[in-house]
């Protein structure tokens with residue numbers, strides 16, 4: 001357990017120290033790429049140089065040693081020849097002595113004093129320190145120096161050593177070493193003539209002169225060592241400097257190498273004779289041999305250092321040449337990152353990879369700059385109309401506001417444009433928007449104004465230096481420009497729009513605030529069916545007002561403030577009251593009777609209209625039996641877009657009718673074209689279910705929208721209600737008369753019944769009766785009335801119901817006489 005823990009701790013320590021080492025290494029490495037490149041190459045060069053220096057050193061050492069060995073070989077040969085030279089000269093001297101008659105005679109007579117003096121004179125001549133004459137028996141006849149007992153003993157020993165077996169035949173020249181004290185002597189024995197017998201010994205000291213000779217001739221140092229009788233070795237003499245000589249005397253010189261005073265020397269041991277009493281050391285200094293190379297090594301070191309410095313500089317330069325353009329590329333890419341595409345790249349002219357990279361980068365920059373320009377173009381211009389878009393308009397508006405001059409912004413939104421798109425297709429819708437843009441630009445714009453398409457069918461005009469009155473004049477011109485019918489692809493379209501105006505600095509000094517206030521005014525204009533409205537804080541209590549109106553509407557239902565009003569419908573052929581339209585009224589506790597146009601659009605916007613529709617159905621159904629008793633065949637209830645989008649609507653209606661035991665055939669449902677066109681598919685699905693349930697379906701306000709009869713024919717409708725705007729104008733406007741007549745004819749051809757609303761006088765009644773219109777509704781017969789008043793009205797109506805009109809009561813223009821309509825149709 002403990003060892004495990006210990007090894008884990010060790011491993012941890014190892015990891016940590018490795019990490020530390022790595023960090024240290026990273027810390028050592030230069031941060032910049034150029035520095036790193038230079039550093040790596042420097043280190044490599046350093047390693048290479050160190051390797052070559054060390055191998056050179058080994059080589060030099062081996063070389064020096066081999067040279068030293070050769071020198072020692074030479075020294076050994078010199079030593080041998082020196083020694084032989086001495087031996088030969090001694091032998092020559094001895095042979096001279098053997099031929100000396102006086103000496104021969106003295107030897108024969110064993111005349112010691114004479115022999116001694118002959119020896120003395122010869123020793124003096126040939127520089128022999130010891131000499132002796134030996135008889136055939138090995139006895140010393142005479143010794144020089146005669147009174148030296150130690151010399152005598154030494155020579156006697158030499159005689160004994162030289163002739164142990166055959167003392168009587170000392171024919172050859174022999175040599176031996178003997179010590180006199182510590183001083184070794186080389187003793188040479190030469191035979192005397194046969195007739196005398198015996199021999200002569202001549203010994204000379206192995207002295208410093210001999211060593212110096214060898215040293216001078218060979219450059220190796222020479223040392224002479226003698227082994228004493230007690231076994232100790234004494235350095236008798238050497239050519240070494242005093243310090244080294246002392247070092248040699250102090251230590252042993254056993255190996256092949258000796259270090260003397262810090263100098264390494266190769267040692268060669270040369271034996272003098274067979275005896276071990278003395279030997280010579282030849283010493284060669286390796287350090288000395290390496291000396292000539294030292295300078296070389298030093299030079300090499302300098303060259304290396306200079307090379308490193310040069311390399312560092314060159315590396316730095318080369319790395320700079322690579323990294324400087326890289327850095328400039330980095331800066332360029334940073335600029336690109338910031339969205340600055342203006343400045344071109346550097347180093348494009350270089351022919352290497354850096355140049356290639358720079359060119360690729362620059363190519364990219366140019367491309368991006370191009371795209372960027374396109375994107376900017378897209379960002380500020382509307383592609384469809386070629387007009388400035390919202391972003392540009394907003395910027396221009398803010399600029400105009402900031403200029404300090406007062407001005408106005410007018411916003412315009414086409415009515416029912418969505419339906420144009422749905423019915424005529426998007427391509428047609430696009431053409432229409434383009435045409436509207438062109439009209440505004442050509443007919444409304446004053447110098448200095450700007451027109452922009454903000455979105456969909458929303459356009460805006462920037463009117464600098466205009467007050468609210470001038471802006472309203474421009475708005476009138478906008479309405480007039482749109483009022484002219486537009487013919488596109490052989491289809492004539494009537495345009496109308498709501499226009500809202502906001503002025504600065506009166507209504508704000510922020511572009512967004514001004515735009516949103518112009519928009520508020522625009523929606524108010526649409527609601528109030530006004531051409532243009534100037535922003536007024538009263539129409540924009542904003543969401544607070546919306547909320548309060550919504551809660552007021554809810555309360556209206558809870559507190560029973562809504563009233564069911566009914567407007568009778570008469571059969572034109574006999575004047576009988578056959579039906580009625582259910583119309584809502586709001587008895588507001590403070591505001592009194594609120595007309596539906598003041599809250600129905602809002603109820604439709606918020607979706608509250610669905611509750612309202614159900615309330616109307618409930619109110620109608622609850623009265624049905626009473627109404628039926630008055631002779632009514634059905635009551636018409638209005639549905640809105642929101643109702644049609646509710647898939648549960650048919651079931652909800654059915655439930656109400658069940659509760660009051662009212663048949664579905666008693667309820668006619670009026671739907672405007674626009675309600676259907678908001679989402680034709682879903683509307684169609686709901687209409688199919690409602691028709692299948694037995695309801696009569698009526699297209700309300702027919703003629704104000706864009707739907708064609710051909711399309712309506714696909715729907716399960718039973719009735720068309722010609723919009724009151726045509727009916728009310730019929731007597732004065734031939735175009736409206738024509739529309740009414742052709743609508744009745746076409747509807748009948750398609751098997752639909754026709755109801756005319758807005759019948760305000762007898763002439764209209766008569767004309768419609770003549771055209772074969774089926775039913776009429778209007779102030780001429782009755783204004784909408786409280787449901788409770790219907791019984792009284794029905795009783796009165798019986799007495800004043802008009803008789804069928806005579807066929808000639810009204811003269812209608814023939815189709816060929818009709819002029820083109822000059823007035824747009826009101827919606």
Ligand code: C2E
Pocket residue numbers: 567582583584595596597600609613616638639640670700701724757758759760777778779780784
């Ligand atoms: P609408 O469906 O076209 O209703 C007919 C409108 O024409 C009624 O206006 C009616 O009073 C008016 N009118 C009838 N005869 C004449 C006439 O001879 N001359 C003139 N000048 N006007 C005539 P009202 O009641 O003000 O309703 C306006 C609109 O409000 C309705 O138009 C309808 O769209 C909507 N509305 C009214 N009640 C309801 C309702 O219960 N539900 C829904 N969804 N909409 C309703």
Ligand code: CA
Pocket residue numbers: 581638670700
């Ligand atoms: Ca209606």
Ligand code: CA
Pocket residue numbers: 700701721723724757
């Ligand atoms: Ca209507």
